[in-house]
Amino acid sequence: MLAGVLSALFQWDVLFGLIIGTTVGMAMGIMPGMGATMAISLMIPVTYTMGPIASMVLLASLYTTATFGGSFTAILLHTPGTSSNAATARDGYEMTRQGRGLEAIGTAITGSLFGGVFGGVALLAIAPLLAQLALKFSSPEYFFIAIFGLTIIGSLSGDEPVKGFATGLLGLAVGVVGMEQSTGYMRYTFRNLNLMNGFTMVPVLLGLFTISQMLVQMERMAKPGAIEKGQVIDDGIKFSGKFFMSGKEFLQRLPLMIRAAVLGVLIGILPGAGGDIGSWVGYNEAKRSAKDKSTFGKGEVLGVLGSETANNAVCGGAYIPLLTLGIPGSGASAVLMTGLIIHGLQPGVSLFTDPAKQQQIYPIIIGYILANILMCILGALIAKKVINVAKIPMNAIMPIVIVLALIGSYSINRSMFDVGVTVAFGFIGYFMRKLKFPTAPVVLGIILGQMAEAGLYASIQMKKSASLLGFFASRPICWLFFILTIASIFAPMAMNAIKKRSLKV
Amino acid sequence: MKNKLHIDVYAGIVMIAFAAWWILEASKFPVVPRRFPMFVGIAFALVAVLIIIGGIKKSKASWTANEEPKAVIQWSGFKYTLIGFAGIVLYAVAINYIHFFPATLIFVPLMMLFLRVRKWHQIVLTDLILNGLIWLIFVYELKITLP
Numbered sequence: 001m002l003a004g005v006l007s008a009l010f011q012w013d014v015l016f017g018l019i020i021g022t023t024v025g026m027a028m029g030i031m032p033g034m035g036a037t038m039a040i041s042l043m044i045p046v047t048y049t050m051g052p053i054a055s056m057v058l059l060a061s062l063y064t065t066a067t068f069g070g071s072f073t074a075i076l077l078h079t080p081g082t083s084s085n086a087a088t089a090r091d092g093y094e095m096t097r098q099g100r101g102l103e104a105i106g107t108a109i110t111g112s113l114f115g116g117v118f119g120g121v122a123l124l125a126i127a128p129l130l131a132q133l134a135l136k137f138s139s140p141e142y143f144f145i146a147i148f149g150l151t152i153i154g155s156l157s158g159d160e161p162v163k164g165f166a167t168g169l170l171g172l173a174v175g176v177v178g179m180e181q182s183t184g185y186m187r188y189t190f191r192n193l194n195l196m197n198g199f200t201m202v203p204v205l206l207g208l209f210t211i212s213q214m215l216v217q218m219e220r221m222a223k224p225g226a227i228e229k230g231q232v233i234d235d236g237i238k239f240s241g242k243f244f245m246s247g248k249e250f251l252q253r254l255p256l257m258i259r260a261a262v263l264g265v266l267i268g269i270l271p272g273a274g275g276d277i278g279s280w281v282g283y284n285e286a287k288r289s290a291k292d293k294s295t296f297g298k299g300e301v302l303g304v305l306g307s308e309t310a311n312n313a314v315c316g317g318a319y320i321p322l323l324t325l326g327i328p329g330s331g332a333s334a335v336l337m338t339g340l341i342i343h344g345l346q347p348g349v350s351l352f353t354d355p356a357k358q359q360q361i362y363p364i365i366i367g368y369i370l371a372n373i374l375m376c377i378l379g380a381l382i383a384k385k386v387i388n389v390a391k392i393p394m395n396a397i398m399p400i401v402i403v404l405a406l407i408g409s410y411s412i413n414r415s416m417f418d419v420g421v422t423v424a425f426g427f428i429g430y431f432m433r434k435l436k437f438p439t440a441p442v443v444l445g446i447i448l449g450q451m452a453e454a455g456l457y458a459s460i461q462m463k464k465s466a467s468l469l470g471f472f473a474s475r476p477i478c479w480l481f482f483i484l485t486i487a488s489i490f491a492p493m494a495m496n497a498i499k500k501r502s503l504k505v
Numbered sequence: 506m507k508n509k510l511h512i513d514v515y516a517g518i519v520m521i522a523f524a525a526w527w528i529l530e531a532s533k534f535p536v537v538p539r540r541f542p543m544f545v546g547i548a549f550a551l552v553a554v555l556i557i558i559g560g561i562k563k564s565k566a567s568w569t570a571n572e573e574p575k576a577v578i579q580w581s582g583f584k585y586t587l588i589g590f591a592g593i594v595l596y597a598v599a600i601n602y603i604h605f606f607p608a609t610l611i612f613v614p615l616m617m618l619f620l621r622v623r624k625w626h627q628i629v630l631t632d633l634i635l636n637g638l639i640w641l642i643f644v645y646e647l648k649i650t651l652p
Contacts, residue, residue, distance in 0.1 A: 049647045162559060166520065166552045172545045173527065180538040187538055188530060211593065215586050221620060222585035395620035396627060399613045400635055402593060407605070407639060411649045419597050427590060434578050435516050453541045 008053055009363040009370075017047075017054040018367055021061025022374045026382075028062075029069020031392065036066035036332040037440070038213060041205040042401070044339050045408030052343035052360055057367035059339045063332055064116050064315045064368065065375040071108040071308055072379075076101060084311040087283040091296065091303035098299050105383045106243035107301050109376045110250070111257060111308035115282075116372030118261035118309075119268065119316020123323075124365055126269075130324040131352035139462060140472055143455030144481035149327045149448040151488040163437045171445015174199055181450075182457050194417040201338045201446060203409040203418040204425050208439045209335070210405040211426025214398050216433050221395060243383070256302060257309045260285050264310035268317020282310025312372070319368070323347050323361065326451065331440025337447060511567070512578075513560030520553035592616055605651040609636055 008014070021043075028039040039062045047055035070085035075092030088108060095104035137145070150168060177188045178198025189195040245253065260282040267278040286306025287296045296303050321327040326347035328334035340347055351361045409422040429439050463471035472478045528546035531539050592615065599608035613632040622628055643649045 046642065046647070049649075160559070162552060162555045166549070166556060169545055169549045169552060173542070173549070176542045176545060183535065183537050185535060185538040187534060187542060215590060218589040218620070219582040219586045222582040393622070396617065396622050396631065398620055399616040400631065402596075402616065403609055403613065403635060403639070406593075406597060406600070407643060407651070410600075410652065411643060411647070414650065416597075416601050416652060419600065423593055423597050426593070430586070430590075435512060437516075449541075449545075456541070457537075 004359050005362045005366060008359060009057075009366055011054070013051060013054040014057050014363065014367060017050065017058035018061055018371055018374060021058035022065045022371055022378055025062035025065030026069040026375060026378060029066035030072050031394075031397070034066075035070070036063050037335055038209050039066045040332060040335045040339065041202070041209045042404055042408060044202050044205070044335070044342065045411045047339065048342070048411060052345055053363050053367070055343050056339060056345065056360075056364040057371070059336055060319075060364060060368040061371035061375070063336060064312060064371055067311055067315060068108075068112045068116070068308075068375050068379065071112065071304075072105065072383075075104045075108060075304070084279050084314070085307075087279040087307035087311075088304055090283070090307075091298070091300045094297070094299035095301065095304070100299065100301075102383065103242050103301065104304050105379070107245065107304045108308045109379045109383075110245060111260075111305045112312040112379075113372060113376040114257045115261045115264055115309035115312035116315065116375070117369055118258075119265055119313040119319075120365060120369035120372060121316075122265045122313075123316045123319050123368075124362075127320050127324050127365075128352045130320060131349045134324055134349040135353065136477060137349070139455045139458030140475055141455075141477045141481065143452055143459055144472070144478045144485070145325055145327065146448045146452035146455055148481045148485045148488060149444060150452070151485050160436060163435075164441045167432060167437050167439065168441035168445040171442035171447075172449035173445075174204065174442065175446040175449035176453075181454055194415065199421060199446075200412055200415075200418055201443075202342070202412050203421040204446070205335055205338065205443060206405045206409050207422040207425025207427075208429040208432075208442055209331075210401060211422060212429025212433055212439065214402055214405075215426060215430040217394055217398060243380070253302070253305060256286055256289060256306060259289070260306045260309040261313040264313025265317035267310070268314035269320050278314035279307040279311035283307040285310070316368070319365075323351055324349065326447075328444060328447070331438075331443065334440060334443040334447065338443070341447075509564070509567075511560040511563040513556050513563060515560075517553045517557030517560055520556065521550055524550035524553060589616075589619060592619060600652050606636055606640070609639070 024043065025036070025039055028034040029036070040059055043059065043062055047058055050058070067084050071088045071092070074085040074089035076096055078089050078093040092104045092108065095101060150172075175198065177195055179185070179189075179196055180187055186196065263281050263285055264278045267281060283303055283306050286300075286302040287293055290296070290300070290302055318328075318330060318333045322333050322337055323340075324347070326337070328337045337347060345351060345357070345360060351357045405422060405426075406419050409418045410416065412418060431437075432439055459471065460468060466474075472482075524546050527549065528543065531542040531546055534542070592612070596608060596612040596616075599612070610632060613635060614628045617628045617631065639651075644651060
């Protein structure tokens with residue numbers, strides 16, 4: 001199988017996807033206000049005519065490199081490119097102020113490389129095992145998996161889980177539109193043929209994540225003095241330091257990197273936790289294990305190493321429930337899941353048990369590991385020049401992003417109706433952002449709502465004379481997911497407590 | 506000052522109106538296709554009630570502190586956004602009538618001017634390079650017939 005995987009991976013289109021994904025992901029990670037979710041939703045239409053392996057390698061590269069790219073601005077400008085890099089800014093920016101910016105960037109690169117590769121290897125090792133367990137699942141179990149997935153929404157919603165549940169329900173409503181699967185009845189289509197198959201996912205995503213973000217940026221620009229070229233490092237600060245750590249330093253720091261990477265993978269597996277919590281937990285681990293804790297927050301290199309190792313390991317961990325059970329653990333991985341489905345790679349056990357699908361999924365995972373290596377080479381090459389990307393004014397980029405979002409929306413079905421959907425959801429998304437309703441649960445609602453409805457109807461047909469609740473209660477795996485669902489409802493409180501504790505230390 | 510309610514209260518009222526319409530439509534469906542949308546509608550209404558209760562609590566908290574509830578949308582900024590959004594809508598309509606490339610060639614410079622980009626060479630270069638790249642990627646490489 002290895003030869004087949006390697007030959008599928010080393011094709012021109014796959015390598016092209018790898019390079020484009022890495023480069024674009026890094027650029028979008030560096031620019032504050034962009035980030036991985038927007039990068040993936042903008043690039044899905046570009047992948048539409050590409051093969052599944054090349055497409056998914058491109059999208060997976062975008063995910064990990066956008067997370068890494070955000071560390072540059074966190075270190076150089078004290079402006080994290082993504083929320084996953086907030087912990088990095090704490091010591092990274094202090095190092096820059098002390099004239100050790102290059103050392104901070106080099107450390108972030110080493111940590112990200114280690115965390116990213118570790119996450120990829122963990123994915124390779126754990127996902128097939130979890131898939132074997134998933135072989136025992138049938139419609140009732142998938143119904144409960146979907147319900148469990150929907151409870152993740154609370155974890156994605158920050159301080160106000162109720163608002164997350166509201167937007168998750170909005171996602172369920174969006175998913176209901178169109179032909180009902182078992183009877184063929186048209187729901188909420190109002191005789192519009194464009195809605196017969198429901199809303200296409202990508203135009204909805206582009207509206208919610210991209211157009212809405214552009215509208216929020218426009219509002220910010222209305223304020224006097226809002227348009228600046230970006231915060232530039234003071235002229236007096238020397239951008240220097242040792243880029244690569246020595247072999248001895250690497251060995252001394254290896255235990256920390258392993259611990260931070262393990263924590264990152266575990267947090268990635270936990271639905272709803274994500275890179276921001278991962279980076280704080282990694283930072284906390286670095287501080288907890290340090291002999292001298294007083295240097296943290298004052299330019300401690302281990303702080304940068306811990307947070308950057310953990311947040312990149314999170315990406316690999318997040319793929320495990322996504323690929324095996326079809327549960328996206330974050331907004332970015334929910335959008336990635338849309339990419340998988342578009343390219344005929346329905347997440348689930350068959351990805352790891354069907355030989356034809358194995359020939360596609362393993363090159364994607366190895367491509368993801370290679371993307372981590374490539375991003376670090378690229379990062380090392382552009383380290384000294386990267387500050388210029390962060391200084392590109394947002395107002396010059398916004399029209400480009402708007403045009404790309406609309407053309408991307410059109411290109412899925414060659415439909416102007418989809419362009420209208422993008423614009424409309426952009427406006428809805430703007431109000432959601434302003435009123436602090438998170439947008440990511442909408443995607444989860446659309447994906448998991450259809451899974452829940454199909455699982456529920458199939459369970460009703462399977463139960464025969466038994467009551468539905470009795471039928472569910474007779475299946476042990478349903479119990480397991482029921483318990484996980486209850487745990488997940490209370491997870492946001494526990495996660496917030498962990499984050500607050502990490503911030504305190 | 507005591508008359509001002511937190512914006513979540515209004516958001517909850519809009520959500521209840523939406524849920525009522527959604528349930529009303531669902532009630533017209535046959536039994537099997539009705540179940541799931543009915544569940545969604547009822548759950549949405551319940552969550553909306555929770556949001557209204559939360560909004561009232563926030564309003565009371567600001568009244569107690571003798572403060573006005575913080576406005577999340579300021580008219581000056583919203584007006585600017587609304588004009589920008591109208592520009593995006595007009596661009597989408599223009600694509601349908603005058604085709605993609607002419608519409609984009611006009612939209613990009615106008616939007617850049619609206620967003621206060623003042624360097625003309627930056628505007629012209631962005632417009633030409635963007636249209637060129639779109640043609641190269643979407644038309645030449647991906648073989649997509651643009652409107």
